[in-house]
Amino acid sequence: MIGSVTVVGLGPGDEALITPEVTCALAVATDVVGYIPYVARIPSRDGLTLHASDNRVELERATHALEMAAEGRRVVVVSSGDPGVFAMASAVFEAVEHTPRFASINIRVMPGITAMLAAAARVGAPLGHDFCAINLSDNLKPWEIVERRLRLAAQADFAMAFYNPRSASRPHQFARALDILREECEATRLVIFARAVATPEEDINIVTLAEARAEMADMRTVVLVGNAATRRIGPYAYTPRRAG
Amino acid sequence: MIGSVTVVGLGPGDEALITPEVTCALAVATDVVGYIPYVARIPSRDGLTLHASDNRVELERATHALEMAAEGRRVVVVSSGDPGVFAMASAVFEAVEHTPRFASINIRVMPGITAMLAAAARVGAPLGHDFCAINLSDNLKPWEIVERRLRLAAQADFAMAFYNPRSASRPHQFARALDILREECEATRLVIFARAVATPEEDINIVTLAEARAEMADMRTVVLVGNAATRRIGPYAYTPRRAG
Numbered sequence: 001m002i003g004s005v006t007v008v009g010l011g012p013g014d015e016a017l018i019t020p021e022v023t024c025a026l027a028v029a030t031d032v033v034g035y036i037p038y039v040a041r042i043p044s045r046d047g048l049t050l051h052a053s054d055n056r057v058e059l060e061r062a063t064h065a066l067e068m069a070a071e072g073r074r075v076v077v078v079s080s081g082d083p084g085v086f087a088m089a090s091a092v093f094e095a096v097e098h099t100p101r102f103a104s105i106n107i108r109v110m111p112g113i114t115a116m117l118a119a120a121a122r123v124g125a126p127l128g129h130d131f132c133a134i135n136l137s138d139n140l141k142p143w144e145i146v147e148r149r150l151r152l153a154a155q156a157d158f159a160m161a162f163y164n165p166r167s168a169s170r171p172h173q174f175a176r177a178l179d180i181l182r183e184e185c186e187a188t189r190l191v192i193f194a195r196a197v198a199t200p201e202e203d204i205n206i207v208t209l210a211e212a213r214a215e216m217a218d219m220r221t222v223v224l225v226g227n228a229a230t231r232r233i234g235p236y237a238y239t240p241r242r243a244g
Numbered sequence: 245m246i247g248s249v250t251v252v253g254l255g256p257g258d259e260a261l262i263t264p265e266v267t268c269a270l271a272v273a274t275d276v277v278g279y280i281p282y283v284a285r286i287p288s289r290d291g292l293t294l295h296a297s298d299n300r301v302e303l304e305r306a307t308h309a310l311e312m313a314a315e316g317r318r319v320v321v322v323s324s325g326d327p328g329v330f331a332m333a334s335a336v337f338e339a340v341e342h343t344p345r346f347a348s349i350n351i352r353v354m355p356g357i358t359a360m361l362a363a364a365a366r367v368g369a370p371l372g373h374d375f376c377a378i379n380l381s382d383n384l385k386p387w388e389i390v391e392r393r394l395r396l397a398a399q400a401d402f403a404m405a406f407y408n409p410r411s412a413s414r415p416h417q418f419a420r421a422l423d424i425l426r427e428e429c430e431a432t433r434l435v436i437f438a439r440a441v442a443t444p445e446e447d448i449n450i451v452t453l454a455e456a457r458a459e460m461a462d463m464r465t466v467v468l469v470g471n472a473a474t475r476r477i478g479p480y481a482y483t484p485r486r487a488g
Contacts (some may be wrong), residue, residue, distance in 0.1 A: 015264070016265035017263050017264075018263070018264070019260060019263060020259070020264070021258070024260070058485070083369075084365055084371055084372055085372075089365070089482070090372030090373070090484060090485045093372075096477055097475075097477045103477075109366070111261070111362050111364070113263065113357070117326050117358065121327070121328055121353035124333065124353065125328045125334040128333060128334030130379060130393060132376035132397070133376070135374060140485045141486060145401075149374060149401070152399055153402075155396055156392065156397060157393070158397075233340055236337055236340075242385060243385040
């Protein structure tokens with residue numbers, strides 16, 4: 001018997017943001033695999049084994065999931081947000097590419113509410129026009145690529161969402177990212193720091209680019225940057241549908 | 245008594261992709277407002293009035309929703325996908341900006357599964373690295389902006405998602421967009437045509453940029469374009485997390 005790997009997104013935190021499709025997949029799983037804080041969100045039950053692993057071992061975790069599926073188990077790999085956005089879905093396919101015997105395993109990806117869209121909804125509609133999503137971590141790419149991409153995105157007048165803006169091991173790069181934005185954009189550009197969206201620790205801060213400081217972000221923050229037309233209206237921030 | 249406007253995303257089609265948060269909002273609504281095919285997805289019940297309107301009247305629809313809320317009603321504005329991604333959330337805030345008496349109305353946006361992430365999940369993980377979302381319609385922006393943005397996005401090596409790629413009234417522009425991509429990207433670049441994702445009419449087609457033809461898209465299609473590293477692995481398409 002061949003099992004399956006289902007890669008699901010748990011959304012940003014609130015259980016009310018988990019799709020019924022994902023809830024059903026979890027209900028029939030034999031094994032749940034994921035990063036410790038995400039696996040901690042899954043209630044234990046008879047017949048379900050929880051496999052929590054540390055951060056930065058995505059490929060090992062994906063391989064473990066595929067190995068269990070090859071033994072006939074129904075494995076669910078959990079990510080926060082959407083599994084296809086800077087999360088486990090790519091790691092699973094990388095593991096398949098590295099190990100040909102996994103090619104026959106049934107893999108399914110189930111989308112989820114990704115952090116940038118939960119954050120955008122919280123403040124209004126700052127991503128209401130063309131936008132981009134950039135992972136600011138240079139764990140998996142040279143920082144030069146991040147800088148170049150940031151500059152081109154600003155020149156294209158995309159609204160932007162930054163994932164993984166800043167961590168204890170990378171405290172200085174987000175400051176550099178803000179410097180690049182200051183070179184390319186006006187000082188009144190809106191910057192939204194959305195920390196721990198849809199959790200009890202949620203904290204949202206809307207400032208201008210002139211006011212933005214790197215210390216306003218940590219690894220639980222998604223940062224949204226408006227385009228040239230993004231504006232405040234009362235407590236909300238939104239980007240008009242019209243441009244040009 | 246002051247009412248409320250809740251702007252919700254119904255996801256791409258499958259009811260199993262509607263978040264419980266949105267289902268709860270619909271359960272307590274007095275009025276549902278939206279484009280005809282989206283309102284048609286809401287079951288009628290006692291105490292609920294459905295207000296379906298035609299396409300391209302987003303601002304009038306938003307104003308109508310806010311007027312009913314000002315009269316004390318609990319209004320839900322429905323969009324397909326996520327309401328903050330080329331949908332009704334921006335139109336609601338535009339209406340607030342135009343009409344100061346709406347400023348006191350309680351507005352809440354609830355995220356949904358947007359088409360590009362549902363499509364990406366269906367084929368694997370093509371948006372697994374930095375990516376952008378571009379509305380190819382020039383109803384609300386000059387076509388020159390679209391061309392410039394496309395070119396810069398390709399130079400930045402973003403994976404891309406195109407919303408509203410082609411309609412009966414705009415049959416030629418998507419062909420032009422493909423020409424620009426051919427100037428900027430290699431012929432083997434992967435292009436994914438995902439039509440009516442998560443509906444019974446779903447049709448997914450993965451081709452190379454050399455094979456892509458404008459006729460492969462219509463208004464129900466979201467088009468995904470990989471970055472330079474996006475590849476096929478068996479029936480899946482995915483973008484590695486590493487770059488550079």
